[in-house]
Amino acid sequence: MLDDFFMRALVAGVGLAITAGPLGCFVVWRRMAYFGDTMAHSALLGVALSLLMDFNLLLSVFIVAAAISMLLLVLQKRGTLSTDALLGILSHATLAIGLVLVSFMTWVRIDLVGFLFGDILAVSRADVDLVWGGGILVTFAIVWMWRPLIASTVNPELAEAEGLQPERARLAFMLLMALVIAIAMKIVGILLITSLLIIPAATARRFSTSPEIMAVLASVIGALAVVGGLFGSLKFDTPSGPSIVVAALGLFVLSLLTKQRTGGADHSAASQGGRA
Amino acid sequence: MLQTPTKTVQPLVSLAGVGVRRQGRWLVRGVEFSIAPGEIVTLIGPNGSGKSTTAKAAIGVLKADEGTVERKAGLKVGYVPQKLAVDWTMPLTVDRLMTLTSPLKGAEIDAALEATGIRHLARAEVQHLSGGEFQRALLARAIARKPDLLVLDEPVQGVDFSGEIALYDLIKTIRNTTGCGILLISHDLHVVMAETDTVICLNGHVCCRGTPEIVSQSPEYLKLFGARAGQTLAFYNHNHDHTHLPDGRVQHADGSITDDCRPDDGHHVEILPTGGKAGPMRIVHTHGPNCGCDHDHSAAPVGSKGERRDA
Numbered sequence: 351m352l353d354d355f356f357m358r359a360l361v362a363g364v365g366l367a368i369t370a371g372p373l374g375c376f377v378v379w380r381r382m383a384y385f386g387d388t389m390a391h392s393a394l395l396g397v398a399l400s401l402l403m404d405f406n407l408l409l410s411v412f413i414v415a416a417a418i419s420m421l422l423l424v425l426q427k428r429g430t431l432s433t434d435a436l437l438g439i440l441s442h443a444t445l446a447i448g449l450v451l452v453s454f455m456t457w458v459r460i461d462l463v464g465f466l467f468g469d470i471l472a473v474s475r476a477d478v479d480l481v482w483g484g485g486i487l488v489t490f491a492i493v494w495m496w497r498p499l500i501a502s503t504v505n506p507e508l509a510e511a512e513g514l515q516p517e518r519a520r521l522a523f524m525l526l527m528a529l530v531i532a533i534a535m536k537i538v539g540i541l542l543i544t545s546l547l548i549i550p551a552a553t554a555r556r557f558s559t560s561p562e563i564m565a566v567l568a569s570v571i572g573a574l575a576v577v578g579g580l581f582g583s584l585k586f587d588t589p590s591g592p593s594i595v596v597a598a599l600g601l602f603v604l605s606l607l608t609k610q611r612t613g614g615a616d617h618s619a620a621s622q623g624g625r626a
Numbered sequence: 627m628l629q630t631p632t633k634t635v636q637p638l639v640s641l642a643g644v645g646v647r648r649q650g651r652w653l654v655r656g657v658e659f660s661i662a663p664g665e666i667v668t669l670i671g672p673n674g675s676g677k678s679t680t681a682k683a684a685i686g687v688l689k690a691d692e693g694t695v696e697r698k699a700g701l702k703v704g705y706v707p708q709k710l711a712v713d714w715t716m717p718l719t720v721d722r723l724m725t726l727t728s729p730l731k732g733a734e735i736d737a738a739l740e741a742t743g744i745r746h747l748a749r750a751e752v753q754h755l756s757g758g759e760f761q762r763a764l765l766a767r768a769i770a771r772k773p774d775l776l777v778l779d780e781p782v783q784g785v786d787f788s789g790e791i792a793l794y795d796l797i798k799t800i801r802n803t804t805g806c807g808i809l810l811i812s813h814d815l816h817v818v819m820a821e822t823d824t825v826i827c828l829n830g831h832v833c834c835r836g837t838p839e840i841v842s843q844s845p846e847y848l849k850l851f852g853a854r855a856g857q858t859l860a861f862y863n864h865n866h867d868h869t870h871l872p873d874g875r876v877q878h879a880d881g882s883i884t885d886d887c888r889p890d891d892g893h894h895v896e897i898l899p900t901g902g903k904a905g906p907m908r909i910v911h912t913h914g915p916n917c918g919c920d921h922d923h924s925a926a927p928v929g930s931k932g933e934r935r936d937a
Binding site for chain 1: 729
C-alpha cells in the first residue's frame, strides 16, 4: 500500500494532522499562534546548522526550535520588550540567519522551496514511520499530561496552588511543539506548519462543548483537510502543502456558515478573556 | 460563636517573618500568622497592600524571599484566584470546570453545585456566566475537591449585597460542615465576615490584627443592613500605631519616621484586640493624627495625600 507515493503522502499527512489537532488547540487556547510561527521559522536555522555541521536534520530542527522557545522565556522574564516584539525579532531573525547561512554554503544544494512549503509527495517510507512514531509519542505525552496542561492553560496559579506543576506542563508543551514542528517541516513546510495547528482547532471550536471534544475534532478536521487538499492537488495539479492549507481554510469557512451550537459566538467574552 | 483554635492543633499553614520581593521592592514584609483547621482568617488592606501576595506565599504559588512558610504535609488547597479569565476559544462548561485540577465523582460535583446554588448552570459555558454566577462556580470548584484549606481571594467581587451575604453564609456553612481552614481576602477595609476568627490588616506589612466587632444587636445596624446581614457581617476596628506617608515611609506613634515597618523595629507597643463591644454603629477608632485608614482626617497634619496608600 505504501509503495505508491500518493498513499504515503496521505498516510503521513493524516498522521501529522491527528498529532497536530490537540496541540493546535493549546496553541489557540494559550494565544500562542505567533509563538508557534516563531518556532516554525527557527526551523530553517535548524536546517542550515544541520547542513553546516553535518548533523541529523530532525534533531537539529528540534533542538533549535526548543532553544528558541527557551530563549524567549528568558527574554520575557527580563521584561524589557513586549512578547509581541520579542517574537517578531526572533521569528524573522532566525529565518534570515538560516537563509544567510544556507547561501554561504555554496557546496550544498538544498531545495529551499521544499523546506519552506513542504514536499509531501516526496515522503519516504522512513518519513511515514517517523510521522507516526513521533505522532504517537506526542499524543501519549499530551494525554498523560492532559489535566495539568488544561489547568495551567486556564490559570497557572490555580494549577500551582492545587499541586499540578504548571511550569513543567509549559516546558513539556514547548518541547512537544518543537517535536511536531521538526516532524511537520517536510510535509507542509516551515511557513505553513502553524496553519495546520491553528485552522483545524479554530474550526473545531464551533462544534465543541468541552476541551476534549475540541481536541479530537481538531484532529478529525485536520485529517479531512489533508485528504481533501491532497486529492485537490492531484486533480488541479497544485502544490500539495498549500493545497492542504486551502482545504483547511475551506472547512473553516464552511464552519462559519453553520449555525452556532454552543452560542460561543458571543465575542464580548473574547475581550474579557484576554490573557497574555 | 467564635471558634478559638487551640494551640495543640497543628496549623494547616503558618507564616513567620514572611517577605516577598519583586524587582528590588518589598511587596510585603514581616508577615506572621497561622491558620488552624476550622479557623477563618481574613486579610484586609488597601489595593496593592500585598493581600494576594501574602495568600500566594502561604499556599506556595509565590516563594517567600525571607521568613518561613510551613505547610502541613499533604495539605490540600482549594483556591479561588482574584482574577480568572477563561479564553472564549476554550469550550468549558461549569461541569467541566469542576474537575479542572482533580477528578471527582458526579455526586461530589452535584453537591458542590447544589451548595453554591448553581446546579441549574451545570451545562452552561463559563464564559456566559454573570460575575456573581462565575464566582459561585469558582467557589463550587474549590470546595468540590474537599480541601483542608480554602483560599478565597475576594470571593464576593461582582456580587451584589444580598449575594454577598449569601456567599458569606455559604462559606460559614462550609467551614462548619467540613472543618477546613479558610483564608479570606476582602476588599472591604471595615466590614468583614462575622465568623472571622482573626482579621489581619495589611499594608506592605501587618498594620494591625484583631477580632471583628460583633454589632449585630445594634438597632441602627440592623436598620441599615437588615437582620440577615447582621448575622453575617461585622465591623473591624483598626488599631494602627503608625501612619503611611505618601512616599511609602512610615511614621510611628512616637513621631519617628522609618523606611519600612517591621514588628521588631522597636516602634510598636503591644496592641490588644478591642474585643466585642456591642455599641452604636459608629466605628470606634483608636488612631493617631492620621492612621492611614480612609476616614476623614481634615485636621490631620499630613493631609489627605497621606491617605493615598490606605484609601
